[in-house]
Structures are given as C-alpha cells and as structure tokens.
Amino acid sequence: MDTKWIEKTVDRYGRDKTRLMDILIEMQQEKGYIPSDTLPVIARLTGISQAWVEQTVSFYHFFRREPSGRYAVFLNNSVVANMMGREKVARAFEEETGCRFGEVSEDGLIGLFDTSCIGMSDQEPAALINGKVFTRLTPFRVREIVRNMRAGKPVEELSTSGYGGGSNALPLIRAEVRNNIQRKGLLLEENYETGTVLREKLRLLTPEEVIWEVKLSELRGRGGAGFPTGLKWEFCRRAKGEKKYIFCNADEGEPGTFKDRVLLTEYPGLVFEGMTLAAYAVGASEGILYIRYEYKYLERYLNHVLEEMRKKNLLGKNIAGIEGFDFDIRLQYGAGAYVCGEESALLESAEGKRGEPRFKPPFPVEKGYLGRPTIINNVETLCSAVKILYFGSEWYRTMGTEDSRGTKVLSISGDCRYPGIYELEWGYTVNDILDMAGADEVQAVQVGGPSGTLISPEEFSRIICYKDLATGGSFIIFNNHRDILRDVVHNFMEFFIDESCGSCVPCRNMPWLLKQKLEKILNGHGVWKDLEDLEKWPAIMKINRCGLGQTAANPVITSLRNFRALYEEKIQKGRSFDEGFDLEKAVEESCEVVGRIPLI
Amino acid sequence: MNEFITITIDDQEIKARPGEYIVAAARRNGIYIPTLCNMPGVHPAGSCRICTVYVNGRPMTSCTTPVAEGMEIETRSSDLEDFRRSVVELLFIEGNHFCPACEKSGNCELQALGYRLEMMAPRYPYQFPERDIDASWPKLIKDHNRCVLCKRCIRTILDEEGHHIFAFRYRGHNLQITIDPEYGKNLTDELAEKAAKNCPVGSLLYRGKHGFETPIGQRKYDKEPIGSDVEKLKKVKVS
Numbered sequence: 001m002d003t004k005w006i007e008k009t010v011d012r013y014g015r016d017k018t019r020l021m022d023i024l025i026e027m028q029q030e031k032g033y034i035p036s037d038t039l040p041v042i043a044r045l046t047g048i049s050q051a052w053v054e055q056t057v058s059f060y061h062f063f064r065r066e067p068s069g070r071y072a073v074f075l076n077n078s079v080v081a082n083m084m085g086r087e088k089v090a091r092a093f094e095e096e097t098g099c100r101f102g103e104v105s106e107d108g109l110i111g112l113f114d115t116s117c118i119g120m121s122d123q124e125p126a127a128l129i130n131g132k133v134f135t136r137l138t139p140f141r142v143r144e145i146v147r148n149m150r151a152g153k154p155v156e157e158l159s160t161s162g163y164g165g166g167s168n169a170l171p172l173i174r175a176e177v178r179n180n181i182q183r184k185g186l187l188l189e190e191n192y193e194t195g196t197v198l199r200e201k202l203r204l205l206t207p208e209e210v211i212w213e214v215k216l217s218e219l220r221g222r223g224g225a226g227f228p229t230g231l232k233w234e235f236c237r238r239a240k241g242e243k244k245y246i247f248c249n250a251d252e253g254e255p256g257t258f259k260d261r262v263l264l265t266e267y268p269g270l271v272f273e274g275m276t277l278a279a280y281a282v283g284a285s286e287g288i289l290y291i292r293y294e295y296k297y298l299e300r301y302l303n304h305v306l307e308e309m310r311k312k313n314l315l316g317k318n319i320a321g322i323e324g325f326d327f328d329i330r331l332q333y334g335a336g337a338y339v340c341g342e343e344s345a346l347l348e349s350a351e352g353k354r355g356e357p358r359f360k361p362p363f364p365v366e367k368g369y370l371g372r373p374t375i376i377n378n379v380e381t382l383c384s385a386v387k388i389l390y391f392g393s394e395w396y397r398t399m400g401t402e403d404s405r406g407t408k409v410l411s412i413s414g415d416c417r418y419p420g421i422y423e424l425e426w427g428y429t430v431n432d433i434l435d436m437a438g439a440d441e442v443q444a445v446q447v448g449g450p451s452g453t454l455i456s457p458e459e460f461s462r463i464i465c466y467k468d469l470a471t472g473g474s475f476i477i478f479n480n481h482r483d484i485l486r487d488v489v490h491n492f493m494e495f496f497i498d499e500s501c502g503s504c505v506p507c508r509n510m511p512w513l514l515k516q517k518l519e520k521i522l523n524g525h526g527v528w529k530d531l532e533d534l535e536k537w538p539a540i541m542k543i544n545r546c547g548l549g550q551t552a553a554n555p556v557i558t559s560l561r562n563f564r565a566l567y568e569e570k571i572q573k574g575r576s577f578d579e580g581f582d583l584e585k586a587v588e589e590s591c592e593v594v595g596r597i598p599l600i
Numbered sequence: 601m602n603e604f605i606t607i608t609i610d611d612q613e614i615k616a617r618p619g620e621y622i623v624a625a626a627r628r629n630g631i632y633i634p635t636l637c638n639m640p641g642v643h644p645a646g647s648c649r650i651c652t653v654y655v656n657g658r659p660m661t662s663c664t665t666p667v668a669e670g671m672e673i674e675t676r677s678s679d680l681e682d683f684r685r686s687v688v689e690l691l692f693i694e695g696n697h698f699c700p701a702c703e704k705s706g707n708c709e710l711q712a713l714g715y716r717l718e719m720m721a722p723r724y725p726y727q728f729p730e731r732d733i734d735a736s737w738p739k740l741i742k743d744h745n746r747c748v749l750c751k752r753c754i755r756t757i758l759d760e761e762g763h764h765i766f767a768f769r770y771r772g773h774n775l776q777i778t779i780d781p782e783y784g785k786n787l788t789d790e791l792a793e794k795a796a797k798n799c800p801v802g803s804l805l806y807r808g809k810h811g812f813e814t815p816i817g818q819r820k821y822d823k824e825p826i827g828s829d830v831e832k833l834k835k836v837k838v839s
Contacts, residue, residue, distance in 0.1 A: 019649055040782070048763065048764070049763040049764050049765065049767070049780040049782070049783055050764070050781060050782060051764060051766065051767035051778050051780035051781075051783075052763070052764045052767050052780075053768060054767065054769060054778065055767040055778075058769045058770050058771075059770070059771050152769050174615050270651070337771075348700065354768060354771070359644075359646040359661065359664040359665075361665070361666070400669075483639075497772060498772065499772065500771065500772035500773070501771050501772065501775075502749070502768075502770075502771045502772040502773065502774070502775030503645075503647045503749075503751075503775075504647055504648075504649055505647070505648050505649055505687045505690050505691060505694075505748075506649060506686070506687065506690065508749075508772060508773060508775060509690045509694050509724075509773075510690070512727075512773050513724055513725070516725070533723075537684075537723075538723075539679070539683075540682075540686045540687070541659075542659055542685050543649045543652040543659050543683050544649065545646060545647075545649075545661075
C-alpha cells in the first residue's frame, strides 16, 4: 500500500486528530472506500488508537469499508422518494446492473446503496452518484445512466438532463438540481448586495448594539428548536475564552427539508455575511460551515464565494475597514449522519469524532468546539440576522405573529402541484399553505419532518408558528391514496432506527420495538393490547439525551393520536392475544422437505 | 464563596458541594439514585439514562448534571421508577443475558438492578440477537451477548499515553464495543483485570482468574441489594 499518499493527506491537516473527518473524506473520495490497511497509518500519524479511528469511520454512512463500485449509487429511500416512484427506479437499477441494493456489480463497476433523505424532496426520486446529484429519475433515465456508466463516461456526463436554474448551472456547480423557489419574502428577494450590512452598518454599531438589535427583533432559531438568537449571542459574548467560534449548521437532514440547499445555492454570500455578523457580535475569530455530505456538489462553488469575499475584504483581516475585526470561514463536511444536525453532535463530528450528542450543561456557548465558546446557528437564522440589521428590528417585527416574528422558509413536498421553497410570514394556516401549493384531497400533512407531527384535516386550521405548529421547515403532503401506516409511519421509524447514534438505551431500542409492533399490526396479527403498548411504550423516549432521541417515536405517537382509526381497522376483533407469528407457516417448508404433515 | 450550597431532593434539603454531580451529592447524603453506566470518579457518559431525575421539573441525568443553588430534584415519582425499570428491561431484551450461567452473577450490576427495581418478566419481546464471543485476546474475553454499551471500558482503560484501547463501532441498533488490535494484543494483566472489574456485567472477563472462585450465593449483591451501602449512610446519620 502507498503509505506516502496517506502521509501526505494527514500532513496536510497538520496530523491533527480533530481533522479526522477531512482526512477520511479525502481517502473515501480518492479510493472510493477506506481500506482497512489505511487505519493503522492514520492512527499512528494522528496519535490515536486504531480502534478510535474506526469508531469514527464506522459511524458515518458515506464512509465505506469495502470497495463500493467505480460508480457508487446512493438512492434516496425517504418517504417522498417512495411516493414519487422510487420503487420502479430502484428495480430499473437492479435490472440494468444485475446486482441488488447493498451490493456491487460483479465487475466492480456499479454499487447500489440506500440512503436517507438527500435534500431533494421537491424533485424525487433522486440519487447521489459519486457525490453528484441526479434528480427526477425514471426507469428510462436509469437505463440511460447505466449505459453511460458501462461506456465509462465520467460522472459529469452520465446524464442528458440539462442543468437546473440559477446558480445550479454555473460551471462550478453544474447540477441538474432545480431551485423551485415558489414564493419569495425578505430572505429570498434579490436586491440585496452581499456585504452591505458589514460595510455600511457595522462601523456605526458596537457588538452590544448588534446583539441588542437582534434581541429586539425577537428572532428565534430556525432549525426547529426556536431558541432566541440574540440571547444565544449574548451568552457567547459574555462567556470567557480567548478564542470563540461561529458555526453555521447546514446539516439539514430532517427528511423533507431542502431550504438550506437553496439558500446555499442562491444566497451563499448572505449566509457567510450572517456568520461574519455573528462573529462581530460575539468576538469570534473563526467560522465553520458544517455542511452535510449530500451537498458535496456545492463545495467548489462555496469555496469560490468565500474567496471572492476575502478579495472584497468581507472576510480576513480588518473586515470592511473595521480595525481589529479579523474573521475567516472554512467548510467542514459531514459524512452522512442525521444526528449531526443536533448542535453538540455536530461539534463532536467537527472535532473528528463520532456524532454523539454531548450532555448539557455545559452548553456550546460556554464550552463548544474544542472546548471554547461557540455559536451554532441555522443557515436561515444567520440570513435573517443580516436582514434584521439591514432593515431594522422594528420593521422585522411587523411580520409574523406575536411569538414568531419575521418569515420562515418552508420546504414543501409530497402530493401537490407546486413543490418547492416557500418563504412565508409565520402565521399562515395549514389550509392556506395547501392552497398555495396546489394540494387536493389531502389526507394528512407531516409538519416538521419525522420528528414533528402528523396532522389530519381536522387540524388544518392550525397555524405555523412556534406556539402552535413549530417546524424547521419540512412540510410533506399526503393525499387520500396514501397508506399512512405502511408508507409513512413505517418509513419514518426505519429512518430513526438507521440514524440513532445508539448511546442512550431507549433511543437505541425503542424505535426498533415500535417498528416490530407496527409490522405485527400491518401483517394482520395485531390485537388491542398492541395498540395499548404503542401508546404507553414511547413515554420513556423523553429521557433520551438529545432532540433526535426525544422525538424518535413521534411518528407512532402522532399518527396514533390523529389517525387511530387506521390502526383500529387493522387489528383483529374479538381476539385478545396473538403471538405475532404463524407457526404453521413457519414450519411449512421443513414439513415439505421431510414429507410430514404438521401436528398443529 | 460558601463551601456548600443547598438543594432539595425529594422534599429534603441537603448540602451539596458546588460543581459536584447530583448523583454524588445524593450519595453523600444517603440517597440512592440507581445508576449503571456511571462510576464514581470517572467522567460520566450519561448513556444508560437510569439515573434520570426531574430537575426543576425537567428530566435530566443525575450523573451528568452538576448541582446548582436552589435546585429542586425529584427522584422517586412513579413514572421515573417505571422508566428505570424499562431501561433495565430494554437491556435484558436487547442482549442475551443468562444469569445462571454467567461468571458475574451476584456481582452483576444489571442483575442487581433488576432485583432492586423489582423487574419481573420484561414487557418487551426478547430479541435474541446473534452476537459473538470474542476470545481472541490473550488477557481478555469479550462476550458481546452481555454487553450493555455503558462505555465504562472506553472511558477507563487507556494506556499511559492516553490511547483508547476500547471504542465503539457502528451506531444505533448495531452499536458494539471493539478492542484495538494492537493495544488489545499487548494489554497488561493490570489493565485487563481493571477492565473486567469495571465492566458492570459479565461482558469483559479477565483470563487470569477463575469465574467461580467465590461461589454464587456469597457474592456482593447476593448479600444485600445494590444501593444498600449508600442508604446505610443515611441510617447512621439518622440514629
């Protein structure tokens, strides 16, 4: 094995174990997998044990331990992908390549793998092939793509589909991804020039005044939890520490969410300006955009935008001519783990470790990245902060509702005519939104992704705001033809099983047990007691450490609350016990082999 | 600065040292909060969740939460007790725990908690997972069937330079403990024995010892329930 090459890579990151993610991502990209014999070399050079390296490698979905094909296809298996015809696309891939999902074709050319939501819910079915995004797949296109793979074409030339609109067509991106911006508000309007706030406003304001303005606006975190942004900045400003960090959380992994993708594609300058603004407010010198691996196709473009900002003195030393204001930003890619969207898991990951949430206190504002005071804000939160400074908090407060000021960017997908990005003032009802998106015969809406709530038409007059229906942005519509339990709830439970870090006992086990129960009911073996169990068992989820664990039973909890009839019609009436399995059927095959009639 | 701060545990005012964890403050005052992954003096993991209590009404793990002046802590509500029993049940059904055949029986904290929390048959179905026994190490046997993934071995068994000998592998439902190939081979008797001792269950066994030297029936938790040592402190104080 060529250890020189590994050495070079590890050296490039200063043999720093906290940069293990970057080192492994480079290995993965170069070789297509992470060969076992690289682990001891990486371990030796970074000064950690080999088991410790493997701990990180084995945690992330996109780090492969075996060769995964010269073309590695990761086909999204989210609920929306299934609704839009994933099954046929998957079958076409299997037929054309001659291998099953989870396998590599015999000639080692093509590997087929499942993956959780890749942030393309408005253009499913979608797949990542060697990091490149392919959307709106059909069996026809699959045959075409596989044919091109066999012809040995580079991944850029596999598709005959044109590039998506806006920046997606730029030479640095060249993706067939579409923005689908359906409705614009103060974030998505185009007549703002990046850097205006840094250049024109900051020199007139002290950091405290910036924080004050954000506090006055009552801006709350847009990732879903809704913590007051100004307060977070104030805590971090007050925290003692020689060095402070600004993180932007661009790990959006909640199935059905894709707004950060669009913000980063069309308004990356605004995002970076928001980070710089936060840096000024809290006194931070380094910024890190933690971005999910699924958005690797944006890497060159985002780095280019950063470079342009440096040239314009919007990053670097004495930013915008403000003496002593030094700040710069780098990208940190993840490698496929939903839980890393949880802020403390994100920090662990950024430090090169498995993405296991930390316990709090201490909070990141006191002890965050590398133990130093750290702000972690959502992409959309940071964009909003810039606009608040630009237009003033008073104006910002005129939008939205009493407890939810300003606007929210929703990612709308599923059964509707106009899926895409909608920037709305807080306070619209679900009915309003369904109307906007062109959705008819709606049976249910999933607000806030799998960790959110599944609501029925009786609740469509509820409003989107923190107090009523809080959401990080995911809004998935299901029409009357969908089988809610089989297509939606079951899929969501599989998602949580795949994505748990496994540290807390309830989160490691309960989603699995709930899925088994659900399958028992779906297979016609359910009895009344099973519904009781489904009702009682999830209570323990509230003692899990992080937001993922605490909400991982929500698909069952909320569907049982709002669609109980669907469960009741599937259980056996007049039977109080069913072991959940058919003994006769289980021994059928062996009886046939030995030629015996079962004595049951 | 005052040497002590005042907190309330189950309506009883107690003195705690600033910075110490709730579970430690409770222990010193003779209040037993069941724990499993926790080890006094070792950086907490907060992973088993058994020690969850309500702190000012919010569920928090008492092994990871430092005390603060005026904290009101509830350790004994019926739902908390049910959560604790649930966690123990989940650990029993997730692995393969056959107490009568286990070297650790009587010294096993999981078993002792099962008794103490009055676990009867688990309400959840046994999963009977297929797991390996790794007997390839010179000083240790790692039985994955019995592992509760408490991270004690990860946290406490390091070499002199701070290299981790144990680590997690995979995630979620597939999570398991691995042993570093290099360090595992060269593990000293001292560390191997420590690893086996720190393991709350019989998942790590030291090869230098016989499992049944002390007969079952005469072991630590055969004599008195887990937590008795803590509660004795209180009895002494009261009298």
